[in-house]
Amino acid sequence: MMFMPPVTVCRPAMPYDKAAVLELTRTIWRGNDYVPYVWDHWLADPRGLLVTAEYKGQVGGLVKLTQMSAAQFWMEGLRVAYPLRGLGLASSMHEYLLALWQKWGGSAIRLMTSYRRVRVHHLCDKHGFTLINKMQSHTALPLADRPAPFKALGAGDAAAALAVLQANPLIPLTGPLLDLGWKFADPEAEIIENMLAQGHLLSWRGGQGLAAVFVDEDEGSLNLMLAAAACAPEDFPALLEDLRRLCAERACGCVYWQPACQPELLALIAGAGFSPTDEDQVFLYEKKRY
Ligand SMILES: CC(C)(COP(=O)(O)OP(=O)(O)OC[C@H]1O[C@@H](n2cnc3c(N)ncnc32)[C@H](O)[C@@H]1OP(=O)(O)O)[C@@H](O)C(=O)NCCC(=O)NCCS
Structure with a gap:
């Protein structure tokens, strides 16, 4: 036999x-x-x-x-x-x-995993994925000193919002992807329309910038999750601080964000009151097909 x-x-x-x-x-x-x-x-x-x-x-x-x-x-x-x-x-x-x-x-497939999961890193390398980002979650506390200058965008703003995100001057710092809650994706029409329908896209200071945010519940507490921000690099600290004001207005416990571990970016967000959590650093992998 x-x-x-x-x-x-x-x-x-x-x-x-x-x-x-x-x-x-x-x-x-x-x-x-x-x-x-x-x-x-x-x-x-x-x-x-x-x-x-x-x-x-x-x-x-x-x-x-x-x-x-x-x-x-x-x-x-x-x-x-x-x-x-x-x-x-x-x-x-x-x-x-x-x-x-x-x-x-x-055309694109992505996954996120802890820096510790060597078997998953190996599988990604073996199957043609690229490690595109190393990220560390950060949080910032709410600020209740003055109103947050954000205004929700409407359904008619989809094309303009997409253009802003695609031409975002922060991309060299933050990368181009939206954080949709432990899942990342390139901004594209379908995703932007969906975010607009849920009220997740906000213009900042009358169009000087844009923020994509949503509220998430984690073990009974509400977090204001930052999916993406777009503005001139010199305005970014002010936009981040205003997100802390929005956090207070939305009765959330913190602003939560997973920025790329780039020294320049980490120094900038520290100045806006963000500090790293004790969660594992995560690796974001991507495979593309053309
Ligand atoms: C991660 C997990 C799914 C791996 O499952 P598994 O069935 O043991 O994995 P495999 O046996 O298929 O091994 C995966 C690959 O890692 C390789 N590998 C094993 N040990 C390794 C090591 N120390 N370093 C690098 N590669 C290693 C294996 O050789 C295999 O590659 P190959 O197909 O080229 O031979 C499993 O450990 C698990 O469920 N962990 C808990 C949950 C988790 O962390 N999930 C991942 C979330 S992203």
Whole structure:
């Protein structure tokens, strides 16, 4: 009889995988994995595909492909059960998702991971991703001394807002991508229209700059998340300080931002009252297809 080595089978996740996934994530990050909280939502996502990996017939891993726009995709939630690590499950799921991304006509796929996750760095290097940014989350406290000079943009402002973000003079400092809440994407019409519809795009000082922000709840407290800012570099400290005023107006506990670890940028934001959190530095990887 011929010996056949066990193979990993990647396939779309099914509702009946839930028990196995809850079990495998129970011990990840000392029981603090967020996957159990998002599993149902991820499974139902019409713009994404949740994938599980079976090894010897048992569900041993998962990963999600999320569509950010027609051509931009995000990879998240890569997990493998402790007893099955080192057997190539993560590698198989990476390849499976990349094949799907190509099949669906994606032009960019990105993921974010801790600086510690050497296996994920290796997979990204092996599969042709580029490390495009190293980021450290920062927060700043609210300022309640005077009104924040921001005004929400409307649906008719989409083209102008897109042009401002694409020609943003801060790009050499901050990079071109929008932080949409642990997922990054290039500004493009579909994404901008969506942000406008949710009231997330604000003009600053009557058009001198623009800020993309949203409020996020984290363990019961509200944070004002900075997705992007656009203005002349010399105005940036003032815009950041005004975001702290907006934070006070929106009754948030802090402004939260994940800037690139560039010394010039970090010095500038420190001057505007931002300080680093104790969260891990994260690496942002990107793969493009032309
Ligand atoms: C990260 C994780 C998904 C990896 O799963 P895994 O199934 O053990 O990974 P694999 O066995 O497929 O190994 C991945 C690659 O890393 C390589 N690798 C293993 N140890 C390594 C090391 N110390 N340094 C560099 N590469 C390493 C493997 O050889 C493999 O590459 P290959 O396909 O070229 O041989 C798993 O450890 C996990 O679930 N961790 C907890 C959750 C987590 O951190 N997820 C990542 C969030 S972005």
